[in-house]
Amino acid sequence: MKPGGPYGDVYVLRLGHRPERDKRVTTHVALVARAFGANGFVLEGVCDEGVVESVRRVVARWGGPFTVECGVSGRRYVRMWREGGGEVVHLTMYGVNVDDVAPVIAASPRRKLVVVGAEKVERFYYEEADWNVSVGTQPHSEVAALALFLDRLFRGEWRFIDYSGGFLRVMESQRGKRVERKG
Amino acid sequence: MKPGGPYGDVYVLRLGHRPERDKRVTTHVALVARAFGANGFVLEGVCDEGVVESVRRVVARWGGPFTVECGVSGRRYVRMWREGGGEVVHLTMYGVNVDDVAPVIAASPRRKLVVVGAEKVERFYYEEADWNVSVGTQPHSEVAALALFLDRLFRGEWRFIDYSGGFLRVMESQRGKRVERKG
Numbered sequence: 001m002k003p004g005g006p007y008g009d010v011y012v013l014r015l016g017h018r019p020e021r022d023k024r025v026t027t028h029v030a031l032v033a034r035a036f037g038a039n040g041f042v043l044e045g046v047c048d049e050g051v052v053e054s055v056r057r058v059v060a061r062w063g064g065p066f067t068v069e070c071g072v073s074g075r076r077y078v079r080m081w082r083e084g085g086g087e088v089v090h091l092t093m094y095g096v097n098v099d100d101v102a103p104v105i106a107a108s109p110r111r112k113l114v115v116v117g118a119e120k121v122e123r124f125y126y127e128e129a130d131w132n133v134s135v136g137t138q139p140h141s142e143v144a145a146l147a148l149f150l151d152r153l154f155r156g157e158w159r160f161i162d163y164s165g166g167f168l169r170v171m172e173s174q175r176g177k178r179v180e181r182k183g
Numbered sequence: 184m185k186p187g188g189p190y191g192d193v194y195v196l197r198l199g200h201r202p203e204r205d206k207r208v209t210t211h212v213a214l215v216a217r218a219f220g221a222n223g224f225v226l227e228g229v230c231d232e233g234v235v236e237s238v239r240r241v242v243a244r245w246g247g248p249f250t251v252e253c254g255v256s257g258r259r260y261v262r263m264w265r266e267g268g269g270e271v272v273h274l275t276m277y278g279v280n281v282d283d284v285a286p287v288i289a290a291s292p293r294r295k296l297v298v299v300g301a302e303k304v305e306r307f308y309y310e311e312a313d314w315n316v317s318v319g320t321q322p323h324s325e326v327a328a329l330a331l332f333l334d335r336l337f338r339g340e341w342r343f344i345d346y347s348g349g350f351l352r353v354m355e356s357q358r359g360k361r362v363e364r365k366g
Binding site for chain 1: 344
């Protein structure tokens with residue numbers, strides 16, 4: 001598959017990033033978005049150059065397409081997305097179980113915005129989302145929740161994504177590290 | 184299912200934790216271990232009280248059983264595990280694809296130690312592991328890799344784990360937050 005799969009656009013919007021403590025977790029969210037089939041990452045509020053640069057470096061080395069935006073208003077982005085005909089999936093431990101709703105979400109051809117919060121998410125997002133989806137009802141990690149949701153959305157097909165550009169590729173190996181230069 | 188599922192013991196060993204930068208990511212690794220069906224978390228090297236306390240607080244509120252150890256020697260722990268008849272699964276982007284080997288690993292009844300590295304992992308672990316398993320061949324996150332591996336190992340059954348103790352439980356909800364006190 002190509003990033004975005006049959007939906008064309010699958011973007012991940014990260015809310016509430018605090019540069020002093022979330023740098024690494026937010027970078028993981030962005031890299032998971034890319035590796036599991038999204039085609040863009042949007043950072044609400046701040047423009048944390050550390051995060052943006054880390055992700056762009058990965059895209060340059062390992063390929064894309066994968067876009068990174070930052071400093072947007074989360075509310076405005078969600079409204080725009082819906083006005084443009086896309087649907088909004090908010091990941092929260094309080095939502096409806098992913099294994100029950102992912103097949104329904106996957107069956108809809110609309111562009112998808114996946115919203116991933118940090119500690120505290122405003123009520124607005126629960127109300128504006130087409131789907132509030134939980135990956136388990138235990139506290140764990142937005143990084144894991146995003147990976148699992150995209151895995152279910154794309155039915156595991158993310159492993160066959162064909163990235164274009166970049167110059168590195170890993171070859172499977174039982175006991176070592178095999179990295180090849182592309183092309 | 185109960186934590187550990189049919190294997191009795193599934194532990195997660197986190198290598199190379201650096202307290203100044205990995206606190207939150209390592210905490211996510213530990214919480215993912217618990218939420219996706221492992222029954223213990225082991226932190227190699229340092230004893231980062233911030234991480235240990237965060238995880239213990241979650242266990243006290245949301246239930247267990249889930250054990251936390253720290254300050255162990257990773258090499259000794261892996262050797263002990265194998266001498267005790269358990270098997271060792273090392274998660275690395277250079278390994279063999281999870282969807283190809285997870286069914287084989289799941290079919291073996293042996294106790295399982297899942298090894299999760301930080302930036303750089305010593306050759307020792309590639310050589311001592313029974314399995315070097317990759318969750319995709321793109322750079323992303325050890326948090327996501329662990330979640331996906333445990334999901335495949337337990338075939339999605341982690342969502343039915345019955346935690347004992349603790350006093351909080353989330354009820355699924357389409358648009359709000361519903362948290363109940365247990366019992």
